Amino acid sequence: MSSSLRIAKPDLDQLVSALTSRYRLFGPVDVDGSTVLREVKSADELALGAALDGSVKAAFFPQTETLLTYDGTVSEAPSGRDKPTAVIGARPCDARSLLLLDKVFGTGKYWDPLWQRRHDDSLVIGLGCSAPLETCFCNLMGSGPFDAEGSDIMLTDIGDAFVAESCTDKGERFLKTAYKSQVQRPSQADLDKAGEARSKALASLAPAANYSGVKTALAKLWDSALWDEIALGCLSCGACAYLCPTCHCFDVQDETAPGTQQGRRVRIWDTCQSALFTKEASGHNPRPSAKDRIRQRVMHKFSYFVDNYGEAACVGCGRCIRLCPVDFDVRVVLERVIAEGRRTKDKERGTKKDVRHAG
Numbered sequence: 001m002s003s004s005l006r007i008a009k010p011d012l013d014q015l016v017s018a019l020t021s022r023y024r025l026f027g028p029v030d031v032d033g034s035t036v037l038r039e040v041k042s043a044d045e046l047a048l049g050a051a052l053d054g055s056v057k058a059a060f061f062p063q064t065e066t067l068l069t070y071d072g073t074v075s076e077a078p079s080g081r082d083k084p085t086a087v088i089g090a091r092p093c094d095a096r097s098l099l100l101l102d103k104v105f106g107t108g109k110y111w112d113p114l115w116q117r118r119h120d121d122s123l124v125i126g127l128g129c130s131a132p133l134e135t136c137f138c139n140l141m142g143s144g145p146f147d148a149e150g151s152d153i154m155l156t157d158i159g160d161a162f163v164a165e166s167c168t169d170k171g172e173r174f175l176k177t178a179y180k181s182q183v184q185r186p187s188q189a190d191l192d193k194a195g196e197a198r199s200k201a202l203a204s205l206a207p208a209a210n211y212s213g214v215k216t217a218l219a220k221l222w223d224s225a226l227w228d229e230i231a232l233g234c235l236s237c238g239a240c241a242y243l244c245p246t247c248h249c250f251d252v253q254d255e256t257a258p259g260t261q262q263g264r265r266v267r268i269w270d271t272c273q274s275a276l277f278t279k280e281a282s283g284h285n286p287r288p289s290a291k292d293r294i295r296q297r298v299m300h301k302f303s304y305f306v307d308n309y310g311e312a313a314c315v316g317c318g319r320c321i322r323l324c325p326v327d328f329d330v331r332v333v334l335e336r337v338i339a340e341g342r343r344t345k346d347k348e349r350g351t352k353k354d355v356r357h358a359g
């Protein structure tokens with residue numbers, strides 16, 4: 001049975017203390033005008049009201065990490081894990097993205113021990129999205145601003161307090177042990193406020209477009225001129241991939257101190273939007289143009305990932321729209337893909353009819 005608690009905002013530190021005593025805790029923090037994910041030690045550091053500019057993937061899949069060091073002999077990098085990882089304030093889209101990344105790194109033939117090490121025994125405390133932004137479209141990607149999928153505990157902001165509800169057994173166990181005493185149950189008025197916040201958030205999201213035809217449309221559009229047009233609206237800067245909670249490409253590089261045999265092998269986030277990403281040692285590049293690269297990004301997220309893992313690699317967080325320097329909008333791309341797929345299908349039907357008439 002799930003528990004719910006009322007946590008007055010001034011008492012949030014009690015929750016953070018309980019978390020930091022058991023976990024390495026990450027949460028949204030304001031840094032130079034942006035809200036980014038950082039390790040936190042106290043509730044004062046948290047910026048829970050703001051939309052996170054980076055994504056929560058960095059808590060489990062850091063932007064750079066040392067795989068091994070060498071100095072004539074090779075040593076495995078220390079695991080750096082003294083405690084399991086927890087995240088507080090993950091929006092439902094971000095919490096859900098961790099489940100998608102777990103499909104890539106946590107299972108199957110690309111199982112990744114580095115991901116597993118951080119993801120094992122982790123705790124995710126979601127924060128319901130009371131005021132979705134104009135760029136949010138989680139509702140069109142099978143989710144919603146209070147979707148509990150991926151969260152162990154869900155917080156709902158009710159003004160002077162949060163209602164905390166457990167969503168998994170792990171979340172339930174944590175709440176029970178962290179709040180053995182001084183447990184304050186939410187009143188009916190608190191629960192009503194939480195319900196209102198949910199309804200308001202849902203109502204504020206754009207009416208549901210239907211992206212269910214995207215994958216079928218993409219199957220017909222590999223050679224389409226649409227990609228040339230779409231590529232004109234993109235600088236290939238790669239910012240969208242670094243900010244995206246589901247993008248997971250990386251590069252591995254050796255950094256050797258000049259004139260020595262000492263160095264380290266590092267894993268670094270990379271992006272399919274960079275021309276260097278697929279450039280081979282011979283100089284050949286299978287994706288030489290921006291058109292090839294933008295097509296790869298869309299195909300990977302909305303077709304190949306569906307083939308491999310049964311759902312699209314997009315949670316509708318809208319970061320790539322909100323933070324793109326030239327306002328590239330993935331929703332517009334999806335609409336154009338569907339429309340172009342329809343046109344291609346109609347053309348094929350027309351051609352078949354013509355052939356029958358000619359016969």
Ligand code: SF4
Pocket residue numbers: 233234235236237238239240241273320323324325326327328
């Ligand atoms: S869509 Fe925007 S953020 Fe992404 S690579 Fe193109 S210009 Fe950069």
Ligand code: SF4
Pocket residue numbers: 240243244245246247301313314315316317318319320321330
């Ligand atoms: S593609 Fe854009 S909207 Fe979708 S998950 Fe990535 S950043 Fe969010």
